[in-house]
Amino acid sequence: MYEIMRACAGLICQLLIYFMMGSLLLRILKVRQENFLALIFGFILYFTCFEAAAVPATLAWVPLKVFSYGWLAFLLVICLLSVIFCSKRWAEHLKEETHIWEEHSGMLLLGVVVVLVQGFVVFFYNDSYMDSAYYVGVTSTSVYTGQMWRQNPETGRTLTTFPYRYVFSSYPIHNAVWSVLLNIHPLIQTKMIMSVVHVLIQNMIVYITGIFLFDNDKKKADLMVFFVFVIQIFSDTMYTQGTFFFTRTSEGKSFLANAFVFMVLMFCAWFWREGRQCVWCGMFLLAFSSMAFGGSAMTLAAVMPAAMLPVIWIKKKYAHILYLVVCMLPFLLYFILYYGGRAGVIPLAAS
Amino acid sequence: MTGVSIDEHGLTYVFICLEKYWSGCWFPWLFLFGCVIGRIFYKKKTGRIFWGYLVTLCLTVYNPLIVNLVLSVLKFNMEYYRFFWLLPVVPALAYYLVTISYLPKWTGVKVIVACTGAVLIMILGNPMDTVAVDYKFIDNPYKVPDDLEEVCAAIHQYSSKENPRVVLDLELNLYARQYDPSLRMVLSRNAVLYRSGSTSLSVDTKSDSYKRQKILMDILYYHVNFDITRFRTALMETKTDFFVVPIEYEFNDFLVESGCVECERTRERILYHFDWAAELKKEEKKNEEQAEERVVDSDVVPMEEQPVQ
Numbered sequence: 223m224y225e226i227m228r229a230c231a232g233l234i235c236q237l238l239i240y241f242m243m244g245s246l247l248l249r250i251l252k253v254r255q256e257n258f259l260a261l262i263f264g265f266i267l268y269f270t271c272f273e274a275a276a277v278p279a280t281l282a283w284v285p286l287k288v289f290s291y292g293w294l295a296f297l298l299v300i301c302l303l304s305v306i307f308c309s310k311r312w313a314e315h316l317k318e319e320t321h322i323w324e325e326h327s328g329m330l331l332l333g334v335v336v337v338l339v340q341g342f343v344v345f346f347y348n349d350s351y352m353d354s355a356y357y358v359g360v361t362s363t364s365v366y367t368g369q370m371w372r373q374n375p376e377t378g379r380t381l382t383t384f385p386y387r388y389v390f391s392s393y394p395i396h397n398a399v400w401s402v403l404l405n406i407h408p409l410i411q412t413k414m415i416m417s418v419v420h421v422l423i424q425n426m427i428v429y430i431t432g433i434f435l436f437d438n439d440k441k442k443a444d445l446m447v448f449f450v451f452v453i454q455i456f457s458d459t460m461y462t463q464g465t466f467f468f469t470r471t472s473e474g475k476s477f478l479a480n481a482f483v484f485m486v487l488m489f490c491a492w493f494w495r496e497g498r499q500c501v502w503c504g505m506f507l508l509a510f511s512s513m514a515f516g517g518s519a520m521t522l523a524a525v526m527p528a529a530m531l532p533v534i535w536i537k538k539k540y541a542h543i544l545y546l547v548v549c550m551l552p553f554l555l556y557f558i559l560y561y562g563g564r565a566g567v568i569p570l571a572a573s
Numbered sequence: 574m575t576g577v578s579i580d581e582h583g584l585t586y587v588f589i590c591l592e593k594y595w596s597g598c599w600f601p602w603l604f605l606f607g608c609v610i611g612r613i614f615y616k617k618k619t620g621r622i623f624w625g626y627l628v629t630l631c632l633t634v635y636n637p638l639i640v641n642l643v644l645s646v647l648k649f650n651m652e653y654y655r656f657f658w659l660l661p662v663v664p665a666l667a668y669y670l671v672t673i674s675y676l677p678k679w680t681g682v683k684v685i686v687a688c689t690g691a692v693l694i695m696i697l698g699n700p701m702d703t704v705a706v707d708y709k710f711i712d713n714p715y716k717v718p719d720d721l722e723e724v725c726a727a728i729h730q731y732s733s734k735e736n737p738r739v740v741l742d743l744e745l746n747l748y749a750r751q752y753d754p755s756l757r758m759v760l761s762r763n764a765v766l767y768r769s770g771s772t773s774l775s776v777d778t779k780s781d782s783y784k785r786q787k788i789l790m791d792i793l794y795y796h797v798n799f800d801i802t803r804f805r806t807a808l809m810e811t812k813t814d815f816f817v818v819p820i821e822y823e824f825n826d827f828l829v830e831s832g833c834v835e836c837e838r839t840r841e842r843i844l845y846h847f848d849w850a851a852e853l854k855k856e857e858k859k860n861e862e863q864a865e866e867r868v869v870d871s872d873v874v875p876m877e878e879q880p881v882q
Contacts, residue, residue: 348709366754449667456698459596525659532625
């Protein structure tokens with residue numbers, strides 16, 4: 223029971239951290255404070271920083287506990303900065319949020335119920351897909367041995383080299399770090415907390431996308447959240463996004479198939495509507511952070527130009543092609559690391 | 574994608590993959606219809622974004638020529654389905670449904686149109702059985718079978734080793750190290766999946782390691798090839814400390830005869846201990862004795878071979 227309470231505290235804690243990091247970033251980018259947008263930006267900024275820190279630490283054999291407490295110290299500094307620089311904005315924003323019912327009316331209830339239902343479904347769903355043996359195995363084994371990714375998660379044998387296919391994606395290590403910090407079982411962090419985080423982030427993305435697509439009509443955005451839920455749950459094959467969203471919650475791929483693909487659309491709709499440069503900052507963070515969730519992130523290298531080039535063309539903002547190229551650099555980096563590791567050019571000794 | 578090969582299907586590969594991805598679901602057609610209608614009648618609407626997506630993706634990652642070329646070089650045939658995630662079928666359909674729902678002026682009609690849209694989705698889609706129909710509710714917060722907790726507790730109770738080597742049944746094998754990473758698994762995931770008939774994995778079936786694992790799997794999973802000597806040798810060579818069999822399997826006599834000791838019964842399984850170190854010593858001693866006997870035997874020259882003096 224205490225473990226579940228710690229897990230709930232951990233969930234709130236992680237969401238607060240995303241919010242604080244996002245608020246700080248939105249302030250730097252001079253974007254109006256929006257709670258959901260701050261959470262989304264915070265989420266991708268968080269995983270960008272984590273990926274940039276965790277992959278080198280893994281390859282350098284840094285012990286998990288040392289890394290976890292170092293990461294905690296970094297988060298505390300960021301949160302402190304956020305409180306110092308953003309608390310005034312939060313207070314102002316809170317005062318503005320007095321017309322929620324007028325803007326949403328009954329659709330607010332529909333949106334809340336839909337998110338609660340999804341949260342319930344993933345929280346209590348018995349995720350037993352065989353790939354979790356590897357991904358969750360990495361987290362459990364890292365917590366047990368206190369080393370990051372240096373044992374085969376399926377057998378427990380010490381690895382001679384890190385697996386180049388997986389080691390550049392730090393999502394399992396992220397779960398291991400939080401398991402250490404909260405002193406909870408890795409299965410709870412992976413299959414319960416993160417699945418709920420995914421539901422919340424995904425629905426926020428859909429909602430914000432609706433806001434951009436429907437010219438700030440919040441009722442329509444709420445209805446869009448409902449329809450996305452219905453379509454996802456009625457698109458069952460072993461490959462679809464909905465299947466990953468509801469039944470393969472423990473895998474990073476689930477985030478890539480849903481939150482990240484939807485996020486590209488969100489940034490695209492934002493760019494269509496306002497044509498702001500801060501969209502590119504979000505796009506860059508999206509590309510970088512997606513690497514943390516698995517090699518399938520490389521598919522985003524195809525969807526980003528597919529989403530943005532037509533809009534750039536229609537809006538005749540050709541100079542933005544350069545930004546798009548910059549946003550593709552994380553994919554190039556991953557490509558080099560992956561094939562460098564595969565060819566043995568990048569040293570991946572694990573013992 | 575499983576069962577679809579680019580060598581076999583050539584330029585039709587993308588279409589076959591698309592068909593398999595949606596598996597009879599109408600959503601991609603509705604998406605296409607929405608894109609075309611939006612392109613023709615609502616030229617200034619935001620929905621043009623989806624048209625842009627469609628055209629660009631069709632020219633690139635869904636272009637049969639490019640796909641054939643790239644897949645033949647980079648070899649990610651099994652993962653190609655992930656490119657279908659990129660087509661914004663789900664958000665676009667939701668966008669179209671919301672737009673249609675808000676076309677009428679009266680709220681009551683709007684509600685009726687939205688409900689009709691939702692029902693249409695339910696009729697034209699495939700319901701997710703494991704969620705919407707036969708929901709798989711968890712047994713405990715760890716999302717593992719209750720039996721696994723009991724089995725792991727029993728193993729640690731009976732074993733003084735920090736990392737006992739275990740063979741679990743097919744179901745528990747998947748969860749064991751997620752729940753208790755102190756266990757060392759004798760059977761590798763690939764070997765288990767390959768033996769169960771998976772064609773998407775490559776395993777070196779001629780290696781000693783796989784042969785040993787196969788002997789164990791044949792007996793414990795598939796109940797074939799019961800041979801005590803081979804079973805004991807495999808247990809000793811793989812240094813198996815514990816293994817689990819479902820309670821309904823009735824080959825207790827065979828296991829006891831093989832030198833295994835029953836140590837715990839859970840609701841659904843029986844846990845056996847095999848002291849491979851002691852058994853190995855016994856075996857070595859037996860071999861030494863047999864060798865000595867052979868030496869003694871060879872010293873006694875048969876009568877007919879004795880030299881004639």
